[in-house]
Amino acid sequence: MVQADIQFDEKNTSHTYPSITDDHAAFFQENGYLIIEDALSSDEIEELRRETASICRGDRGTLRNGFTHTPDETDDEVIQRYLCVHFPHKISDIMYRYLAHPTIVDVLTRIIGPNVKCMQSMLFVKSAGKPGQAWHQDEDFIPTRDRSLTGAWMALDDATVENGTLWVIPGSHKHGVLWPQEQQMDERFDCTVESYGFPYKDEDAIPVNVKAGAIVFFNGYLLHRSLPNYAKTGYRRVLVNHYMSAQSLLPWSKYEEGMRIAIADYRDIVMIAGKDPYGYKGTEDIAGPSVRPTKEGGCMW
Numbered sequence: 001m002v003q004a005d006i007q008f009d010e011k012n013t014s015h016t017y018p019s020i021t022d023d024h025a026a027f028f029q030e031n032g033y034l035i036i037e038d039a040l041s042s043d044e045i046e047e048l049r050r051e052t053a054s055i056c057r058g059d060r061g062t063l064r065n066g067f068t069h070t071p072d073e074t075d076d077e078v079i080q081r082y083l084c085v086h087f088p089h090k091i092s093d094i095m096y097r098y099l100a101h102p103t104i105v106d107v108l109t110r111i112i113g114p115n116v117k118c119m120q121s122m123l124f125v126k127s128a129g130k131p132g133q134a135w136h137q138d139e140d141f142i143p144t145r146d147r148s149l150t151g152a153w154m155a156l157d158d159a160t161v162e163n164g165t166l167w168v169i170p171g172s173h174k175h176g177v178l179w180p181q182e183q184q185m186d187e188r189f190d191c192t193v194e195s196y197g198f199p200y201k202d203e204d205a206i207p208v209n210v211k212a213g214a215i216v217f218f219n220g221y222l223l224h225r226s227l228p229n230y231a232k233t234g235y236r237r238v239l240v241n242h243y244m245s246a247q248s249l250l251p252w253s254k255y256e257e258g259m260r261i262a263i264a265d266y267r268d269i270v271m272i273a274g275k276d277p278y279g280y281k282g283t284e285d286i287a288g289p290s291v292r293p294t295k296e297g298g299c300m301w
């Protein structure tokens with residue numbers, strides 16, 4: 001396996017990582033998503049859960065829009081305030097290392113190609129009562145344009161309909177179309193704008209019910225959403241990272257002022273496999289860790 005910026009130390013675990021085959025890749029191409037069960041060992045799940053608490057407590061550095069805590073509060077008291085922390089890999093060595101988890105590298109090099117870069121991580125805590133995200137396509141937010149954008153959604157708790165798992169519309173990526181979006185005031189959802197005008201009904205969606213340790217991969221054009229965490233207590237923790245082909249430029253936010261869109265290239269990236277043909281440009285430190293705004297806190301539309 002070729003890895004680039006990160007060496008994920010597999011020797012620390014006796015876990016047998018799932019074997020990825022051409023059938024997995026074919027399922028992904030057809031449906032736009034893929035579930036790999038038992039991808040994370042129980043030690044890896046625990047490590048990521050502990051690190052989630054440390055990040056929320058502020059032990060890894062300040063989070064923009066973060067909450068204040070007192071040292072005597074328990075981890076549960078602290079993390080239940082959170083819906084989602086953006087870019088945890090920018091302050092946490094552990095979150096950074098998991099960008100290149102062996103199963104992620106294995107799957108992505110089959111479905112994207114040999115050269116793969118990561119540009120985003122999001123750590124969902126989604127404690128009881130927190131909202132979901134309305135129908136959307138990730139490509140609307142991260143413009144890869146080459147259809148290689150792929151999310152790797154690592155379940156750190158069992159994800160169920162009750163606690164707000166992901167819902168996907170199988171095959172909806174195949175149009176390769178970005179549907180229009182609008183602001184929504186539906187109290188089930190956070191500030192995420194909503195896609196509309198697509199040729200599917202809510203009943204066409206299926207819930208992705210998985211055990212902790214599964215990784216769900218989904219294409220950037222796939223329509224997906226999640227509903228609130230309706231459970232009385234607990235969380236639905238997920239670490240989701242986004243990847244694309246390193247052979248494509250990424251005309252994302254904060255690229256150089258006045259640069260032509262055709263050559264704009266967001267360089268706050270991490271290579272997780274293969275070679276970066278644009279490596280001569282170097283990388284930049286642009287994104288900082290922040291807490292996702294909620295409607296109560298005021299959406300930044």
Ligand SMILES: O=C(O)CCC(=O)C(=O)O
Pocket residue numbers: 124132133138151164165166224225226238240
């Ligand atoms: O996990 C969720 O609730 C939503 C995740 C999502 O929409 C995404 O990663 O694009």
